[in-house]
Amino acid sequence: MTRALRQSRSADSEASPDTRARLIEAAGEEFAENGFAKATVRDICAKAAANIAAVNYHFRDKETLYLETLRHAHRYSIEHYPHHGGLASDAPAKDRLRAFVRAFLAKMLDADRPKWHGRLISREMTEPTPALTLIIEEGVRPQFAALCAIVHELAPSLKGESLEASAASVIGQALHYHHCNSMIKRLYTERKDGFPFDLEFLTDHITRFSLAAFESIERAAGEKSKNRRGKH
Amino acid sequence: MTRALRQSRSADSEASPDTRARLIEAAGEEFAENGFAKATVRDICAKAAANIAAVNYHFRDKETLYLETLRHAHRYSIEHYPHHGGLASDAPAKDRLRAFVRAFLAKMLDADRPKWHGRLISREMTEPTPALTLIIEEGVRPQFAALCAIVHELAPSLKGESLEASAASVIGQALHYHHCNSMIKRLYTERKDGFPFDLEFLTDHITRFSLAAFESIERAAGEKSKNRRGKH
DNA sequence: GTCCGATTGAAACAGATGTTTGATCGCCGC
DNA sequence: GCGGCGATCAAACATCTGTTTCAATCGGAC
Structure with a gap:
């Protein structure tokens, strides 16, 4: 049915050319500024110049997007x-x-x-x-x-x-x-x-x-x- | 038209017998626990055993309720x-x-x-x-x-x-x-x-x-x- | 060219939430 | 008893928001 969940993508692989990365970047800014509750998927997608459905396609949820964004931040943090x-x-x-x-x-x-x-x-x-x-x-x-x-x-x-x-x-x-x-x-x-x-x-x-x-x-x-x- | 705003009530007067105070009490718990965004008017009213319209009647907004709650907390704090x-x-x-x-x-x-x-x-x-x-x-x-x-x-x-x-x-x-x-x-x-x-x-x-x-x-x-x- | 999977797009859906409305109740002065 | 008024209530409204759907598009393999 729904082909939504793309469990693949080993969390690091840079498969999709842009949008996924742009989404994380935009989500990071939004979440950091407004917190999880206040930040809206629409704003994030707008800032990432992506369609609203993108967040469901590349991640599954707003929540999973948040989690992935946090993971990204965490990796960056301990690396830098x-x-x-x-x-x-x-x-x-x-x-x-x-x-x-x-x-x-x-x-x-x-x-x-x-x-x-x-x-x-x-x-x-x-x-x-x-x-x-x-x-x-x-x-x-x-x-x-x-x-x-x-x-x-x-x-x-x-x-x-x-x-x-x-x-x-x-x-x-x-x-x-x-x-x-x-x-x-x-x-x-x-x-x-x-x-x-x-x-x-x-x-x-x-x-x-x-x-x-x-x-x-x-x-x-x-x-x-x-x-x-x-x-x- | 709307007889909503009750700018009266000099912020301290204990006019209304219960609900206003109960609302502030409930709002305080809810806001403190969940933050302004996550806390819902419905939950607050439920906890205060008041009607949903009460928050609009006694205060004007969710925001004004928050502000009033904070004022209350502040007064309490410097007093105690x-x-x-x-x-x-x-x-x-x-x-x-x-x-x-x-x-x-x-x-x-x-x-x-x-x-x-x-x-x-x-x-x-x-x-x-x-x-x-x-x-x-x-x-x-x-x-x-x-x-x-x-x-x-x-x-x-x-x-x-x-x-x-x-x-x-x-x-x-x-x-x-x-x-x-x-x-x-x-x-x-x-x-x-x-x-x-x-x-x-x-x-x-x-x-x-x-x-x-x-x-x-x-x-x-x-x-x-x-x-x-x-x-x- | 054609087919197929991956990706994107526009629109709609469903639920939650802040707010408003109009009726109703209880009380008090008259 | 009656009218007025503050207070409460159930229901509805409007909006926002996460999510889904389904068609359109793109890119490469054959």
Whole structure:
């Protein structure tokens, strides 16, 4: 009957010349800007200069289109922004933290690449859609683990939940500038030239702030264990 | 013609006995859970045990209903969670920071009060809707200013953008656990009893982390100025 | 050229959703 | 009792939106 579903197309193959790719591109922009619910198939097709039926032909659903778009964004993301930021794993932990923060921020804020990749993924973080857990697990968990490893080097006294919470503190700072972007911008409107929102400033601030915290935490841990050894 | 708009009702007056209040309550839950787009007037009315026409009668629009709901949440929020957290303004800065973080987190995570107040407001932060800027300005800006004052006491060497970025770092940590709630939860599923997401643990961690950062920053600033004085 | 499958196109369908309408009910002052 | 008025209700309306249908088109294989 319906010859709609084209389960073929191994998700990577560049078979159809254009429309499929154009659809994903257009869908990415729409979804990133308006979210899944608000973005309409018609708008997407219009932006892709494709017929409305195209989304049903190349994908099956609006939902599958979304999922495929997210997959695309995810692949792009881990390919262009590896969490080690191009640094060797035996580089000093401080540098690796900076590289991590930088890569993380760049993923979100980078403007010269089609910027919807980051926005799409961050949208998933705040309101996850059912099936995509898999992708996110695959992308986020190793990233988080890598960060935990770095933090562990910087502050060996942190363990278990405290370690993970500290890693979350680093990520939270970075994400904040992304999530509350519009809000923060408005908070700084009184400054003539706006908030210095560039990658370098933020990387620098977040790295510095976090390193300061770890340093102080370690110092305190050192004192404590010294005292303990002294008393016993 | 249409006798729909009831511009009267001074936004606070408790004129209509029930339905208006029930509508706001139901709308709050629905909007907080599903966002503005996904939440349907029919669902809201069903939850409020009101007729579909009620939302048009008491408010004018779905949008006005949303706006009014947000106003309600906002009033509730600043009333029940003052940013000073009940502390006198001459209390030690460390305590005030803790109180601030605690109030901020509580606003978001508090479960025994109808928990949608916080969720609604935080939703506005990530995707602000046009008209409500006013409310948010009114609520967020003073809160942010208060935090900046606290941070300034804790780390006098921070100034201008660095000061504001540091305040944002504190807020970012707190918001992170709220925004990425579902994501974080999933990251910790391997732990049997889940992540210790309670208010106390988070307050403690964020305060500790931030205080550590400020302490270290101040120490470094002290060193630097000492060196400078020494050299000149 | 012809056939066939893949792709595209225009139109229509079906369902959901915000909004409106006109009737009805309950209450209060007269 | 009656008229007026605020409030509620069931039903319908108009629009938007995801999806489907079926014909038209294109490109290559034979």
